[in-house]
Amino acid sequence: MHLKDQSDRKVADFPKELPNILEPEIEEDAEESEANLPVPSDLDLVQRYIREANRFSLLTPEEEKALTTLFHETGDRETGSHLVTSNLRLVIKIALEFQKYWMKNLLDLIQEGNIGLMHAIRKFDPYRGIKLSYYASFWIKAYILKFIMDNWKLVKIGTTQSQRKLFYNLKREKEKLRSQGFEPGPKLLAEVLNVREEEVVEMDQRLGAWELSLDAPLKDGSDEYHKNFLPATEPQVEEMLADAELKNLFRRKLGEFRTELNDKELDILDLRLLAEKPMTLQEIGARHHISRERVRQIEDRLIKRLRQYLKNEIADWEDYRTPMGD
Template sequence: MTQKSDDVLDYKEDEIEDEGLLDDEAEPDAAALATEEVGNDEVFAKDDSQKTMDATQIYLGEIGFSPLLSAEEEVYFSRLALKGDQAARKRMIESNLRLVVKIARRYINRGLALLDLIEEGNLGLIRAVEKFDPERGFRFSTYATWWIRQTIERAIMNQTRTIRLPIHVVKELNIYLRAARELSQKLDHEPTPEEIAAALDRPVEDVRKMLKLNEKITSVDTPIAGASEKMLLDIIADEKELGPEAELQEADIRQHLVVWLNELNPKQREVLARRFGMLGYEPSTLEDVGHEIGLTRERVRQIQVEALRRLREIVTHQGLNVETLFQE
């Protein structure tokens, strides 16, 4: 069982650049396939390291018993599969399960477990078996790679994002992310938006917007590591809460507010008191204040401006800030 599992992990598949997702019914063109020949009959040297016999290893061991197909066998079984032969279809699928594993391993740490990636890739493999035309002259593994990658990438997009992105946006985002990965290896540090923009010859602002789409969203109910009962919400600062210094300053201002209001003329004092709910009044609109004291709305506004300017001078002279007290 373990030996077969090692063979599966050593399945060879040439490196293929991530170029975004295909549409559900799209077909890879001949030019693209010609540059992506994938070997289906070679294995690398076996890895003798100990492996944990978990569900993944059990699956890998099971699929290792399916023999690979030669080029001639691929043509033979694919022709039968196109005619509806279920046994041939099954043989095509089982013989290429190791290809799915090889491709799925390249998407580890992208938000889905390896078994989930393999499951999605298997759906792409089945799709490839249904659509493969052996008369086009390409190896099946080359053709299937397109469909396997599509289903895996689509699953990552749909299952790991709170907000789903359109396919064309994902394709564009993949270009930026691929450039970022290449630059990080070349520069030995995480590239800045400016460095990515220079490499792609794109505006820096466009790079920032696209990279922002890749930001992960974390639930505030996420448990904090090492704290069994605490959630992320428990330690997030409330931006609406004032700091200690601001609270002390506001308390000092309110304590002296009546004294400062008495330095205004009676009309200014009454307008501010009625507008902002002081001296026993409820907060009112400019129009309501005008009705209550027999002035037009515009005249009330003018008095308010004059009163605030005078009050600001008084408070500023005391070295304090009155702005937050009179926000509408």
Template sequence: MSKKLATTDNTKKSTVKAAKVTKIAKASNSVAALPALVNTKSTELEIVDRVLNRGPVLPTTTSQDPLTQYVKEISRYKLLTIEEEEMLIKEMKDSGDIEVAKKLVLANLRLVVKIALEYRSAWQNVMDLIQEGNIGLMKAVSKYDSTKGAKLSYYASWWIRSYILKFILDNFRLVKIGTTNEQKKLFFNLLKEKERLIGMGINPDNKMISSTLGVSEKSVAVMDRRLGSGGSELSIEARLDDDGPSLGDSLTNQDEIPVDERLGDLQGVEILRDHLKSFLADLKERDREIFEKRLLSEVPASLQSIADQYGVSRERIRQIEERLINNLKVYMSEFIR
């Protein structure tokens, strides 16, 4: 039976807003359980708690900012020597024990923070990026195969970056639209709530979601249109050929090309600036103008105003916008390969 850990907050300052964290009942003892835990999409703290089956990583009340306190807490877990890591990896492969996988995850939490900080120019809240990076780290541990020749940290770096970049790309067009508390609440919770309800076999209509999240049906409908359908994962899972290994599986020895050198040009804002410029340069004039007015403007033009400008329907402009967003994701993914 899970236990609810009550949170306390004796100050009114803008300190860590630690949510009530539910300790998960003892998980499966198999490493195969990691992907299921990864896919729960909890907060970065809950993710680690869920994998570790322990209390919250952060204290419930603190005067420090979340990042500082998070780094302080994860620093308690020592880094592994090469020999220790190899021993744990062999043990995990032989036994499939999730307890061994937990040790590997803990030892690499600093790596997630390091990589997430590289993208802080592209996303204001670095804890969001750490959350996604932690998911990528656990995915990497669950899929790691030492016989492929890549060191775990090198292999994990690809997964961590993949999840962080996917998060940035998926939310790129929405960075500027969450201005009110209701919009922000929907932005961060709508898709998760939909996934939760679908997982329970419930059709998530706007009325049900508005009731669950405590917002208006109209706001749910508006944000649902803005979010659109979820994008596919980045190409780390893509097969290099029909019968061959995936990109992640094909990574070779880490000594051939240092991670920082190979991925250095993919850091943060450069992706959203330099590659975006190239993407825009290849668009037709009408598509470029629609993209700029709808997705790059501080105050996005309405679909109707653009439709009137080009003498087409509002729905047609929406379709063009959706196509451009999907094309951008594909275009950006090519640089992440």
């Protein structure tokens, strides 16, 4: 998935940014000076944003089909805005999942997610038989993930090999040790993950900090809670972040590895190992006038070469789940 829009279709009238739903409407004859107004906290702004987003109705399947088709065919500005505002709650859900990995304002993640939402709406094809929310969720997550990873130096997560290892594996190792009957304290975790004890403590504090309480109401006296915005079942965020970095790194190194291969090996890599519907050994053999057994031998050797290449090129490769099935 590329974050840069590859669509050739121009939608000149589609809004480049969302209307600011947090901007208060000020009467022309209002006399109260803006300087006298209290400055809202980040949490106040988040709660206010969520309340305002809830004012926009969700679409029925029939409405979504009609609006996405109209926008796809005409690029109508008002239709595009309607599709965006009716899906703001989806962005909030996803941003809340990633919140503990961003140690600043949740609205930063919501803003990036909104950009991903608008990108998804521009690219969405209503004739492919999938829901807009399902399609958009991938773009929303991609933009939020990219934002977090681009700003790791600012939040000081993942700047060293040890920190990356902890970031990806700390929660998983805690659960694993508990299941084995151990108390996952910093000392034991440091030994298991081969890092310093103080690094475990530091990362544990970071991952546990700056998280809105999911049991806290959106406002005093409200029956709605932050946890109501979370989806019932979603992949672990740690795994998504690990996969995002790994896939980017793997793609780069795979491109370098390809330059070392001959035509037979390239075909086996592309048409067998990386293909969604791999060719059979017989089909590959027929293309190159060699036997099925010879194709199998080349494939086995190629897999070993690729694994070794990745281990040599990526220092902590074995700390990740590899796409080669290791």
